Amino acid sequence: MSDLVLEAKGLTKQYGDFVAVDHLDLSIRRGEVFGLLGPNGAGKTTTILMLLGLTEPTGGEVSVLGFDPARQPLSVKKRVGYMPDQVGFYDDLTARENLIYIAKLNGIPRDQIKRRVEEAIERVRLSHVIDQRTATFSRGMRQRLGLADVLIKNPQLIIMDEPTQGLDPELAHEFLDLIHSLKTEGTTILLSSHLLHQVQAICDRVGLFSQGRMVLQGTVSELARKVLGGAYRIQLQAEGPAAKLRKALEGLRDVNAVEMNNGAIQIEAQKDVRADAAEAVIQAGGRLQGLSVEAQSLDDIYTRYFEEVRNEKVN
Amino acid sequence: MKKSTKPLKTRDEREGSPWTGLGAVLTKEMADHLTGARMLILDALVVLTAVGTIYTALQNIRPGANNEFLYLRLFTTAQEPLPAFVFFLAILVPLIAIALSFDSINGEFNRRTLSRILAQPVYRDALLMGKFLGGLMTLTMVFSAIWLLIFGIGILRLGVPPTAEETGRALWFLLGTIFYGGIWMALAMLFSTVFRSSATAALASIAVWAFFIFFWNIVVGLVTPLLAPDQITNLEQLVAASQSQMVLTRISPLTLYADIATIMLQPTERFLGFVLPVQLDRAIEAPLPLAQSVLVI
Ligand SMILES: Nc1ncnc2c1ncn2[C@@H]1O[C@H](COP(=O)(O)OP(=O)(O)O)[C@@H](O)[C@H]1O
Ligand SMILES: [Mg+2]
Numbered sequence: 001m002s003d004l005v006l007e008a009k010g011l012t013k014q015y016g017d018f019v020a021v022d023h024l025d026l027s028i029r030r031g032e033v034f035g036l037l038g039p040n041g042a043g044k045t046t047t048i049l050m051l052l053g054l055t056e057p058t059g060g061e062v063s064v065l066g067f068d069p070a071r072q073p074l075s076v077k078k079r080v081g082y083m084p085d086q087v088g089f090y091d092d093l094t095a096r097e098n099l100i101y102i103a104k105l106n107g108i109p110r111d112q113i114k115r116r117v118e119e120a121i122e123r124v125r126l127s128h129v130i131d132q133r134t135a136t137f138s139r140g141m142r143q144r145l146g147l148a149d150v151l152i153k154n155p156q157l158i159i160m161d162e163p164t165q166g167l168d169p170e171l172a173h174e175f176l177d178l179i180h181s182l183k184t185e186g187t188t189i190l191l192s193s194h195l196l197h198q199v200q201a202i203c204d205r206v207g208l209f210s211q212g213r214m215v216l217q218g219t220v221s222e223l224a225r226k227v228l229g230g231a232y233r234i235q236l237q238a239e240g241p242a243a244k245l246r247k248a249l250e251g252l253r254d255v256n257a258v259e260m261n262n263g264a265i266q267i268e269a270q271k272d273v274r275a276d277a278a279e280a281v282i283q284a285g286g287r288l289q290g291l292s293v294e295a296q297s298l299d300d301i302y303t304r305y306f307e308e309v310r311n312e313k314v315n
Numbered sequence: 316m317k318k319s320t321k322p323l324k325t326r327d328e329r330e331g332s333p334w335t336g337l338g339a340v341l342t343k344e345m346a347d348h349l350t351g352a353r354m355l356i357l358d359a360l361v362v363l364t365a366v367g368t369i370y371t372a373l374q375n376i377r378p379g380a381n382n383e384f385l386y387l388r389l390f391t392t393a394q395e396p397l398p399a400f401v402f403f404l405a406i407l408v409p410l411i412a413i414a415l416s417f418d419s420i421n422g423e424f425n426r427r428t429l430s431r432i433l434a435q436p437v438y439r440d441a442l443l444m445g446k447f448l449g450g451l452m453t454l455t456m457v458f459s460a461i462w463l464l465i466f467g468i469g470i471l472r473l474g475v476p477p478t479a480e481e482t483g484r485a486l487w488f489l490l491g492t493i494f495y496g497g498i499w500m501a502l503a504m505l506f507s508t509v510f511r512s513s514a515t516a517a518l519a520s521i522a523v524w525a526f527f528i529f530f531w532n533i534v535v536g537l538v539t540p541l542l543a544p545d546q547i548t549n550l551e552q553l554v555a556a557s558q559s560q561m562v563l564t565r566i567s568p569l570t571l572y573a574d575i576a577t578i579m580l581q582p583t584e585r586f587l588g589f590v591l592p593v594q595l596d597r598a599i600e601a602p603l604p605l606a607q608s609v610l611v612i
Contacts, residue, residue, distance in 0.1 A: 054430075054433060071329070072330045073329070073438075074436040077434060077436040082434035084427070086430075087427060087431060088427025088428045088431065090426070101339065104338075104339035105336045105339045105432070105436065105437055106435055107335070
């Protein structure tokens, strides 16, 4: 089997005159976590529904694990786990009963159901409430049960729509940790989110979406290099002769810009030049008081990209 | 699962059995219905009317006096102030069918379980069919139990066992009742897919039910004169007019059910609607055998 788990070419969805997804090209390799990112209404959910055969594309081609979701939906749905953006359960049933139903729908043999259900619930650490009615579950527990619900079919690909939506930051991180642990076991994951900064850490590659178009695609540092020019932002606190410090820092290799504000210095660079910068400060007769590198922020990339697009249009 | 080896030719040709997963849906639906509080209330309602009407009917039936089709008369005998059990059935069966399925689809949509279910390897058709059959089988179980109850009371009170003919007719009537329930269930499910709100779907179903109970006959009375020629001059026109009226009335499931009840439970009734004197001549005095009653429908 090829290394590509998912491939879409020219995928398009129109609602009447409105183009929700516009000639999307996307490919996801085995074992990677891909983030489909963009603001609300960008077309992420529509894309996902097309990938699962839940809505028919207006144009283009999709292949998921070698199947065409529009023509072979059962084969796709058997192998792909999908967690919708709003997960609901039968509240008068227990967690176990809810999952048993899903296991049956997937045609899992009777003698394996009990074990598979318990394993899936164990994975998301809900074993202590397995026989409680889901009506009693908190938002975070429901989200985790939603993941168990996906895991029960041992999917080759997991698609999650806004998995951290509605979770407070702590729960969101807990949930992202769970997703990360799946990744280390080799599961391929596609997730969508409008909270760029929240998910960027667990994504191997991301696609930035805007108004139905995928405008940027690649690893976070690739995009940072492309859009921000400098991929790294380094913060320095130093005392010393300002002019001399600036000159020394600007003279360093891979440094694009230096901004100084009293003792606080910010460097934009193509590489992590912390060591070189520290040396330069000392050689210029300054005293280094603090040094840190700021993670590249997808939000910045996104904002900057659209500023540039807008400027180009104006010019 | 079998894997189809031949290539799929057209886009419309779907892989695998369209009913994959049907069994799982059906089992879940039945379990839901049979354990739900809703069903308990409906059950109580039917059992109450059954016992009530059967006991009043029993007071009216004197064994020995005219002991033909005693058991069938348990269904059809009315005594003031209570109407016969068949009358209650005609009214209650639609309500039960509607109550079981008015939220079958939009309920899942609103609880956000629908998208999770449709992400599993099942077709929409299988989901719908599973829900429908689940409801229908629930109806079957409930009414079979009621029929047994009625026959049980009958045996205790009448002291004679039912004849084979009576049993056969009662079973056909049971089938007819379930079929009648199925029509209403299908209607309620249709509304449940059309309307996002369960309350709207329930109201729409009830509106149709009320329309057929209260207004359909009036509508038929208004429409038939329009269809018929101004002056009925010969026999053919008369037959045509009355037949079109009969077809129109029978559009109402209520009338259809009443006809089924009449034929199955009152074997001395032979014709529905308008009867020509010529046909009447051929009619035999003896009650119709069961097989012929079925044919009349
Ligand atoms: N069924 C539909 N009919 C008409 N427009 C739709 C439908 N579903 C989505 N849209 C529109 O398509 C656009 C993309 O929606 P969606 O894919 O849900 O975005 P996202 O998931 O990125 O927030 C939105 O502008 C939305 O209004
Ligand atoms: Mg969305």
